[in-house]
Amino acid sequence: MTQTPAVVVRDLHVRFGDVEAVSGVDLTADSGRATALLGRNGAGKSTTMKVLAGVVPPTSGAVTVAGHDAATDALGVKRVVGYCPDVGGLVPRATPWEHLQLSARLRRMGDWEQRGRDLLERFELGDVAHRVVGGFSHGMSRRLSVVLAALHEPAVLLLDEPFDGVDPLGVEATLEVVADARARGACVLLSTHLRDLALEACGEAIVLRGGNRVAAMEAAELTGEAYRALLD
Amino acid sequence: MPSSTDIRTDIRTDTRTDARLDTWLDAARDTGHLVAFRARTVRRRRAGAVGVVVVLALSLVFAVAPSGFDPASVDSPTVARAFASIRGNLGATFAGFLLLAVAASVGSGGGRELLSRSEAAVHPISPVTEHLGALLLAPLNLAWLVQMWGLLAITALVASPEHLLGAQFVVLAWVLAATAFGQAVGWAVEGVRRTARGVLAVRVVGGLVVATLVGLHLAGHLGRVVGALPTTWVAATAQTSGWPLAVLVLLGLAAVGVVVGARPAAWALGLPPREELRVQSGVHEARPAPEPRWGSPDRALLRRLDRGSVWRSVGMRRGLLTLGLGPGLVALVAGLEWGSVMLLPGLTASGAALLFGVNAWCLDGKGMVWRETLPVSAADVFDVRALVVAECMALCSGVTVVLALLRNGLPPLVTGVAVLSCWLVVVVQVLAIVMTWSIRSPYSVDLSSPRATPAPHAAMAGYAGRLSLVTTLTAMLFTGLTVLPWAWVPAVVAVPFVAWSSRRLVRARRRWLADDERARVVLTVAAV
Numbered sequence: 001m002t003q004t005p006a007v008v009v010r011d012l013h014v015r016f017g018d019v020e021a022v023s024g025v026d027l028t029a030d031s032g033r034a035t036a037l038l039g040r041n042g043a044g045k046s047t048t049m050k051v052l053a054g055v056v057p058p059t060s061g062a063v064t065v066a067g068h069d070a071a072t073d074a075l076g077v078k079r080v081v082g083y084c085p086d087v088g089g090l091v092p093r094a095t096p097w098e099h100l101q102l103s104a105r106l107r108r109m110g111d112w113e114q115r116g117r118d119l120l121e122r123f124e125l126g127d128v129a130h131r132v133v134g135g136f137s138h139g140m141s142r143r144l145s146v147v148l149a150a151l152h153e154p155a156v157l158l159l160d161e162p163f164d165g166v167d168p169l170g171v172e173a174t175l176e177v178v179a180d181a182r183a184r185g186a187c188v189l190l191s192t193h194l195r196d197l198a199l200e201a202c203g204e205a206i207v208l209r210g211g212n213r214v215a216a217m218e219a220a221e222l223t224g225e226a227y228r229a230l231l232d
Numbered sequence: 233m234p235s236s237t238d239i240r241t242d243i244r245t246d247t248r249t250d251a252r253l254d255t256w257l258d259a260a261r262d263t264g265h266l267v268a269f270r271a272r273t274v275r276r277r278r279a280g281a282v283g284v285v286v287v288l289a290l291s292l293v294f295a296v297a298p299s300g301f302d303p304a305s306v307d308s309p310t311v312a313r314a315f316a317s318i319r320g321n322l323g324a325t326f327a328g329f330l331l332l333a334v335a336a337s338v339g340s341g342g343g344r345e346l347l348s349r350s351e352a353a354v355h356p357i358s359p360v361t362e363h364l365g366a367l368l369l370a371p372l373n374l375a376w377l378v379q380m381w382g383l384l385a386i387t388a389l390v391a392s393p394e395h396l397l398g399a400q401f402v403v404l405a406w407v408l409a410a411t412a413f414g415q416a417v418g419w420a421v422e423g424v425r426r427t428a429r430g431v432l433a434v435r436v437v438g439g440l441v442v443a444t445l446v447g448l449h450l451a452g453h454l455g456r457v458v459g460a461l462p463t464t465w466v467a468a469t470a471q472t473s474g475w476p477l478a479v480l481v482l483l484g485l486a487a488v489g490v491v492v493g494a495r496p497a498a499w500a501l502g503l504p505p506r507e508e509l510r511v512q513s514g515v516h517e518a519r520p521a522p523e524p525r526w527g528s529p530d531r532a533l534l535r536r537l538d539r540g541s542v543w544r545s546v547g548m549r550r551g552l553l554t555l556g557l558g559p560g561l562v563a564l565v566a567g568l569e570w571g572s573v574m575l576l577p578g579l580t581a582s583g584a585a586l587l588f589g590v591n592a593w594c595l596d597g598k599g600m601v602w603r604e605t606l607p608v609s610a611a612d613v614f615d616v617r618a619l620v621v622a623e624c625m626a627l628c629s630g631v632t633v634v635l636a637l638l639r640n641g642l643p644p645l646v647t648g649v650a651v652l653s654c655w656l657v658v659v660v661q662v663l664a665i666v667m668t669w670s671i672r673s674p675y676s677v678d679l680s681s682p683r684a685t686p687a688p689h690a691a692m693a694g695y696a697g698r699l700s701l702v703t704t705l706t707a708m709l710f711t712g713l714t715v716l717p718w719a720w721v722p723a724v725v726a727v728p729f730v731a732w733s734s735r736r737l738v739r740a741r742r743r744w745l746a747d748d749e750r751a752r753v754v755l756t757v758a759a760v
Contacts, residue, residue, distance in 0.1 A: 016752075046760070055604045055754060057747040074747060078607040087760045091599035092680065093511075093544040094537055097518045099602075105521050105533055106606050132544060133599075134680055135512030148602065 004067075006031045006156050006187030007052060012061035014047050021047040023211035024061075029204075031155070034178050034188035036198035036219060039208035040231050045191040046086045048208070049160045052189065053083035066155045066187075079107065082154030084145040086161045086191070092134040096125055096144050099133070100151055107152045119147045123173045138165040143173070150177045157181045157188045163197050175201055195227050207231075259360035266346040266357070266365060274690045275673075283694045287377070290697075294381040295400045298389040314569075319390045323464030324455075328562060329379050330410040330463070336373055337366075337418020339554040341425075341547070341682035342500055344369035344689070349681050363419065363497035367490065370411050372689050374583050374696035375558075378704075380407055391471045398475030405482035406466060412489030419493055423500035431507050442561065449564065507546050508680060514544075530608055534616040541595040542588065542624060547682030551587040555580050555628040560635030570647045573636040574711045577629035577651075578658035578703025582696070584628040585666045589621040590695045591686040592670040593757045594677045600758040604750070614667075614744045618737065622663050629655060646719040653726035654710035658703045661729065664736035665699065671743050674752075676759035 005028040014022040022044040029035040037045045050056040052065055054077035063069070068076035090099065097116070104112035120126045123143040133141060146162050162174050178201045181188050192198050198205060198219065205222045207215040207230045215230050274280050303315040337343050343366025345352070370376060383403050391399040424430045448454040458464075469478040522532035542548050559576045562568070568576075588595060595617075596603050603613070633655060643651065675687050685692050706729065713722045743749050 016755075050601070050751075050755075053605050055601055056751045075607055075609065078605055081605065083602075083605045085601040085605075085758075085760065087598060087601075087758065089599060089602040091537065091541060091595075091603065092597045092678075093541045093595075094599075095516050095518075098516070098537065098540070101518070101521060102533055102537055103606060106530055106608050130515045130517055132512055132514060132516065135509070145602070 003031065005029060006066050007189065008062070008064040009048070009052075010062040012048065012051065012063055013059045014044075014051060014056060015059045020211060022051070025208065025211065025213050027206050027213055027216065029156075029187050029189055031187045032182055032185045033204060034182050034190060034202040036202040036205040037189055037191040037208065038193075038195065038198060038205055038222075038227065042210075043208040044211040045208055046160055049083070049086070049158050049189065049191055052077075052156070053081050053085075053158055054078045055083075080155045081158060082149035082152060082156070083158045084142075084149040084160055084162050086164075089145040089148075090133045090136075090141055093132050095130045095132055096120060096147070097129045099144070099148055103148055103151055109152055112151065116147075116151060119150060122176070123147050123170060139167055139170060142166050143170045146174050146177060150181070153181075153184065153186070155186055157186050159188070159190045161192055162190065163192055163194055171197065178202075195222065195224070255358070255360055259358055259364055262357060262361040263346070263364040263368065266361070267368065270346060270689060273688065279694065280690045283690070283697060287693070287697060290381065290701075291384060295384040295388055295403075296396070298385045299391070299393055299396050301389060314571075315389070318386055322386060322390055322467040323461060324458045325383060325386055326406055326410075326463035326467050327458055327461050329383055329407065330414065331562075332375055332379050332558075333370070333410045333414025334417045335414075335554055335558055336370065336375060337414045338421045339550050339682070340418070341505070341550075342366060342419045342422040342497065343415055343683065344372070344685060345681070345683040346689075348678055348684055350678060359498035359501045360494045362501055363415070363494050364490075366418075366497075366683075367412065367415050367493075369689055370415065372693040372696065374579065374586055374700050376411075377696060378579060378700050383407070387470065395471050395473070395475065398473070398479075399470040402466065402470035402475050402478045402482065405479045405486065406463075409482045409486040409489060412486045412493060416489050416493030416496060419496035419500045423496050423503060426500060426503035426506050428506075431510075442557070445561065446564070505681070508682070511544055511546055512680070516540075516544075528612070531612050531616055534608065534612060535620065538595060538616055538620040539623075542620060545588075545679055547679060547684065548587050550682055552584060552624055552628060555583045555587075556631040557635075560632040563632060563636040564639045568636065568639070570636070570640055570643045570651065571711050571714065573633070573640070574651060574654055574714075575704060575707045576632045576636070577655045578662070578707045579700060580628045580632050581625040581659050581662045582699035582703050584625045585621065585662050585699065586686075586692065586696060587624070588679065588686045589624070589662075589666040590669050590692070591673075591675050591677065591757075592617050592621050592667060593674055593753055594679060594686050596757065597676075597678060598758045598760070600754050601760060604754045610745050610750055611741070614741050618663060618667055618741075621666065622659060625659050625662060629659065644714075646716060646722070647714045649719045650710045650714045650722035653722040654707055657710070657726050657729040657733075658706055660733040660737070661702060661706060662699060664733040664740065665702070666695075667737055668740040669695065671740050671749065671753055674756045676757055 007029040009025055009027045012022050012025040013020065025044060025048055037048065039045050047056065051058050051063055051070055054070055054074040057074070058071055063071065065077045066080040068080065070077050100112070100116040104116065117126065120129050123146065125140065125144055125147065133144065142162060142164055143166060146159065149157060149159060163171050166174065178188050178190065190198060190201055199222065202219050205217055205219045206213055209231065303311055345362065346365035346369065384400060387399050387403050388396060421434055425434045445454065448457055466478055469475060521529065522536060523529060524532040559580050563573050563576060593600060633651065642648065673691065677684060677686055679686065687695065710722055713725060
């Protein structure tokens with residue numbers, strides 16, 4: 001029996017006024033696997049991620065995330081998704097611990113403190129757990145965004161540019177989070193410009209161009225030349 | 233014949249003077265470039281032009297219209313007493329404007345900025361340019377506008393028609409001088425604030441100033457002290473044929489204020505902003521999740537987060553304290569009667585809303601996207617944000633009312649009902665308006681600096697004008713109701729106002745609940 005993919009996107013269109021940010025994307029991503037979403041700036045990766053996170057409603061098309069329809073059940077989608085946005089993603093005058101507390105309580109997590117502490121330590125944020133994030137460096141903010149996405153062990157983990165401006169130890173910790181999520185059977189979608197890291201973290205790759213999917217393949221098949229050719 | 237040493241000294245002095253002149257000319261040119269850049273980013277140009285025309289027209293109306301009023305034509309001892317009080321306190325009103333200019337500049341960390349700190353970081357913008365920019369932006373402030381209109385109106389009321397023009401020239405010259413002086417003081421205080429232990433020093437000195445004013449008032453000496461200020465001479469001269477002298481003196485003082493203010497500006501801007509840095513690196517120990525007796529724990533948690541976003545911001549905290557205490561102290565010290573006090577809750581509520589409420593979602597900054605991924609209903613998010621905005625407005629205006637109560641004692645029943653009804657109406661009115669604006673026109677802003685504003689300056693000017701107009705007209709209506717013998721009338725009149733504003737608030741909420749509208753707000757505020 002074939003398992004239903006955790007993420008199913010059919011003919012997704014997202015329009016902001018006159019601009020069509022996503023024009024007819026189709027993709028599927030399975031549980032227990034990590035899929036890289038690649039493409040140039042403006043290819044529609046981040047907008048697709050936002051639709052999958054329940055932040056932006058699809059203009060048309062069908063989007064199902066862990067069985068929840070993103071168009072009609074955004075709240076259900078938010079419960080099962082952990083999302084690290086591409087930019088910022090943190091409330092400037094709240095502390096990391098307050099971010100974790102809010103996220104955990106709204107998801108009805110019981111004993112979350114130990115896991116929160118472990119994740120903060122793993123990402124070397126334990127010392128600043130009670131400082132407001134407004135004073136954080138870009139890399140620290142990115143690391144905390146990954147921690148927040150992973151805290152509740154979501155069924156679908158969406159990481160949008162998680163390596164951007166992050167030091168090697170942070171990259172390592174992020175790769176561990178992806179591996180852990182795959183190991184417990186979660187579906188991971190990872191959007192990045194860094195092909196090498198995408199290949200290291202993911203087994204499959206999807207390339208978007210101009211708001212469309214132009215290729216889906218095993219990550220190992222995506223050589224530098226092949227990727228370059230798909231971008232042009 | 234001059235010696236060679238004299239010639240060298242002259243050349244050095246000339247070179248230095250030329251360099252200073254160049255600095256000012258460069259700064260003026262750069263300010264022009266920045267203003268033009270900001271002007272090009274105005275979204276609704278026609279609305280902006282209409283706003284400027286309305287402000288100028290209102291200024292003209294306030295400067296001329298009250299002149300036709302003859303208190304003798306109204307055979308009322310109350311009106312005669314009020315008129316005599318206004319005439320006697322004109323010098324104090326001039327001093328009040330100066331106090332406001334200083335408070336506004338001190339409260340906003342030296343003055344507003346033409347470009348936000350992060351935007352300006354990559355450009356070679358000199359402190360003199362920053363200083364000139366702050367001076368230009370000083371009028372885009374609700375309290376500044378209202379006080380200026382008040383000053384024009386009162387002067388028109390008390391000046392004889394043949395001296396009206398001269399008196400209003402004096403008022404305008406005073407407004408310029410007070411603004412320039414206030415700006416210089418604001419930069420100096422900001423400089424002190426940025427030194428080690430400067431925050432403490434500013435708080436102690438500020439407390440002492442307030443305590444002295446209150447002490448003088450309680451001892452019955454304040455009136456004499458204020459009467460001895462040079463503003464009494466300015467106010468008196470304005471109403472005579474000697475007004476050109478007053479204008480010349482004031483314009484000279486304004487020029488001196490502008491030039492001198494550049495010094496503390498350069499000093500302050502060269503120091504690290506300690507208070508902001510302290511807040512950014514401040515430790516806030518974890519507190520257990522709230523377990524409210526009433527209401528949902530989710531809402532309580534959201535409320536805590538939103539309140540933290542307000543009170544951990546240096547600018548908002550400072551603004552709320554200034555708005556809470558400033559007008560109340562004016563009411564206390566200047567001895568405003570209930571008729572005038574009625575105007576204050578609306579204006580302070582509007583001022584509080586202008587700190588962040590007009591763009592309420594900007595509290596979350598770029599964290600708005602993350603907030604939107606939380607599994608909590610959009611209705612809860614809206615309700616909690618509206619409550620926090622309302623809390624800030626009610627707090628500021630409430631302090632004003634309480635301080636007025638201390639000054640005037642319990643009012644007659646009809647006045648008391650009118651004050652409470654008016655307070656409720658203006659808070660709900662402003663809340664409905666600003667929540668509508670927050671959804672219709674969101675902006676991405678970084679409020680970490682106290683010099684930042686929650687919306688572009690042109691928009692802020694429009695917001696300030698509209699809020700002050702609406703709340704002032706409402707307050708005037710309720711002031712009029714106090715002459716009636718029936719205490720129930722103000723409460724009944726409040727009902728349609730509250731109903732209309734509630735309807736508007738519900739409409740804004742409905743708009744927020746629409747997924748695509750909410751997504752637009754989220755993406756705009758987070759600038760992604």
